[in-house]
Structure formats: structure tokens, C-alpha cells
Amino acid sequence: MVIVMKAKATRQTINKITKRLEDMSITVHETIGSNYSILGLIGDTTMLSKEQLESYDDVEKVIRVQHPFKLANRLFHPEDTVVKVGDTTVGGDTVTVMAGPCSVETEEQVIQIAMDVKEAGATILRGGAFKPRSSPYSFQGLGEEGLKLLKKAKEATGLPIVSEAICLDTIELVAEYADIIQIGARNMQNFALLKKAGLTKKPILLKRGLSATIEEWLMAAEYIMAGGNKDVILCERGIRTYETYTRNTLDLSAVPVIKEISHLPIIVDPSHATGKWKMVSPLSKGALAVGADGLMIEVHNDPINALCDGGQSLKPSKFKKLMEELGIYMN
Numbered sequence: 001m002v003i004v005m006k007a008k009a010t011r012q013t014i015n016k017i018t019k020r021l022e023d024m025s026i027t028v029h030e031t032i033g034s035n036y037s038i039l040g041l042i043g044d045t046t047m048l049s050k051e052q053l054e055s056y057d058d059v060e061k062v063i064r065v066q067h068p069f070k071l072a073n074r075l076f077h078p079e080d081t082v083v084k085v086g087d088t089t090v091g092g093d094t095v096t097v098m099a100g101p102c103s104v105e106t107e108e109q110v111i112q113i114a115m116d117v118k119e120a121g122a123t124i125l126r127g128g129a130f131k132p133r134s135s136p137y138s139f140q141g142l143g144e145e146g147l148k149l150l151k152k153a154k155e156a157t158g159l160p161i162v163s164e165a166i167c168l169d170t171i172e173l174v175a176e177y178a179d180i181i182q183i184g185a186r187n188m189q190n191f192a193l194l195k196k197a198g199l200t201k202k203p204i205l206l207k208r209g210l211s212a213t214i215e216e217w218l219m220a221a222e223y224i225m226a227g228g229n230k231d232v233i234l235c236e237r238g239i240r241t242y243e244t245y246t247r248n249t250l251d252l253s254a255v256p257v258i259k260e261i262s263h264l265p266i267i268v269d270p271s272h273a274t275g276k277w278k279m280v281s282p283l284s285k286g287a288l289a290v291g292a293d294g295l296m297i298e299v300h301n302d303p304i305n306a307l308c309d310g311g312q313s314l315k316p317s318k319f320k321k322l323m324e325e326l327g328i329y330m331n
């Protein structure tokens with residue numbers, strides 16, 4: 001971090017700021033110029049507030065050199081994190097596909113889809129039991145019954161499962177059944193939920209918030225990791241922009257950015273990003289082309305009658321075709 005002091009800054013203020021920082025074990029290197037004085041800070045500046053330092057009258061501006069996240073930062077953890085999920089992994093050299101219905105609806109539905117996606121090459125089954133819906137009148141998910149059905153689908157196929165926890169009251173229940181706990185876009189900055197996720201022993205799939213910057217997203221990951229849970233998988237699922245043709249705007253540039261500044265695995269969800277099943281295939285290809293570690297794709301055997309997100313769900317046959325095109329399903 002660099003603090004640029006105004007030309008009129010007094011020695012007394014510079015000393016006051018320096019003392020405050022040194023008390024926090026930060027070394028301050030001072031460079032006196034004719035117009036400005038510069039304070040170069042060496043040490044752990046993650047807990048410093050840029051805005052707070054800028055509120056000193058004599059401070060011109062503060063420039064952050066280091067990212068505010070530590071545990072998620074590639075600087076302190078150069079090698080890629082590979083998250084183990086049952087017999088499969090997310091991150092490293094493999095491409096992992098998580099697929100399944102938006103919501104668990106019936107036993108036949110989830111088991112049939114689980115078998116179909118497994119046959120096509122998916123290695124993790126997705127399915128929502130607790131649904132974060134925009135409207136209180138929309139289908140809210142089957143709750144624990146949905147988790148039990150996911151367990152049956154896992155027993156039938158061997159696929160580990162990922163399912164969303166939407167609140168503090170149910171995260172432990174989800175953790176009992178799911179192999180990966182999903183924290184959805186709408187809860188990305190639910191700090192109490194993130195802290196609780198940090199205490200669980202299950203990997204966490206952390207979706208990017210509706211309007212979150214990459215830094216805010218990584219700070220959310222930092223919350224989970226700071227609690228002791230280092231198994232975080234990031235999921236880019238589109239962000240809000242002025243564009244309305246698609247449900248959200250898929251930010252594929254987030255993938256190489258995350259790869260550069262973080263060691264955490266990142267997958268892409270083209271279903272929620274676009275809201276349109278026809279766009280899932282091209283964007284899945286794009287996601288892998290830019291280096292994503294995997295995909296999360298919604299698949300439904302009867303999209304027209306799906307209780308949630310049918311318009312963005314692929315039929316099993318279309319999913320299989322996509323997996324062939326991606327080179328994941330081999331005849």
C-alpha cells in the first residue's frame with residue numbers, strides 16, 4: 001500500500017500516521033518530494049482501510065498494491081487448489097462437469113436425470129432442495145425430502161451431490177446429505193452464512209453474487225477460508241448488466257482473472273448466466289476455452305413442465321451431445 005501525502009502535510013501528521021502503522025507491525029518507508037511525500041507500507045496491509053486512511057486531511061490518496069484477500073490469494077499459495085469430492089476432484093488438470101435439475105421434484109425425475117448425466121460423463125449431480133426464489137409464490141423446493149431424494153440418486157449412480165444451503169437454519173442439514181454445499185449468488189455476501197460454511201467440513205461451491213466484483217467475490221471466499229474451510233470452488237454464473245437479452249451477462253473474463261490472482265478452482269454455470277438453453281452449448285465451450293475447471297449445467301427430462309428454470313435446462317439428449325462435442329463423452 002502507498003500513501004500519498006499532500007504537499008502541505010505537516011511533520012506531525014506524517015509521524016502520527018507512521019506511528020499508528022508501526023503499532024500494527026507495518027514498516028513505513030518515507031520518500032520526501034517537493035510536491036508530495038510518499039509513505040510506502042511493507043507488511044500485512046489487508047486489515048487497513050483505504051477509506052479510513054484517506055479521511056486524514058493531509059492524505060492526498062491511498063493506493064492499494066496488494067489484494068485485500070490473503071488465503072484465496074495466489075501470491076501466498078502459488079499452486080492450484082484441487083478440491084476432492086468423493087472419488088472425483090475439482091481443479092488442477094481435470095474438467096469437472098456438475099449437472100442435474102435446477103430443483104429436485106420427484107424420485108423418478110432426479111434418479112432418471114442422475115443416470116442420464118452420469119452416462120454422458122458428468123461426475124457430480126446438482127439439484128436444489130432449498131430454492132432461493134424471487135417470488136414467495138414460486139416453488140420453494142422440497143426441503144429435506146429433496147435432500148433424501150438426492151441421496152437416493154447418489155446411491156443409484158454413485159455420483160456425489162451438490163445442493164444449495166440458503167440459510168443458517170438449514171446449512172447443517174444440507175451438509176449431512178450433500179458432498180458439496182452450494183452458496184448461491186443471492187447469498188454471496190450473507191456473511192453469517194459464509195462464516196458458518198467456514199466451519200463445515202464439506203467443500204463449498206461459492207457462486208458469484210448478482211452484481212459482485214471479482215474482489216468482493218474473493219473476499220466472500222476469504223470469509224469461508226478464514227473459518228478453516230479451505231475447500232472453496234468458485235462459480236461464475238453471470239452478473240447484472242444493462243443487457244436484457246440474456247438473464248445475466250456471463251463474465252468469461254473472470255476465469256483468467258481468477259486464475260491469475262487466486263489458486264481456487266473456478267467453474268462456469270452457463271445455464272443461470274443466460275437463462276436460455278440454446279446458449280448453454282456455445283458458452284460451455286467458451287468457458288473451457290478460457291480455462292475454466294469445469295461447468296455446472298442444468299438438465300431436465302421435461303423442461304417445459306419443470307418447476308423452476310425449465311427455459312435454461314437442457315434435455316438429456318442435448319446434454320449428451322454437448323458432452324460429446326466437449327470431448328468428455330466418448331462413444
Ligand SMILES: O=C[C@H](O)[C@H](O)COP(=O)(O)O
Nearest residue numbers: 102131132133134135138309
Ligand atoms: O435456481 C435458482 C433460482 O432459484 C432460480 O434461478 C430461480 O429464480 P427465480 O425465482 O427468479 O425464477
Ligand SMILES: C=C(OP(=O)(O)O)C(=O)O
Nearest residue numbers: 128184185186207237272
Ligand atoms: C440458485 C442457483 O443459482 P444462482 O445462485 O447462480 O442463481 C442454482 O444454481 O440453483
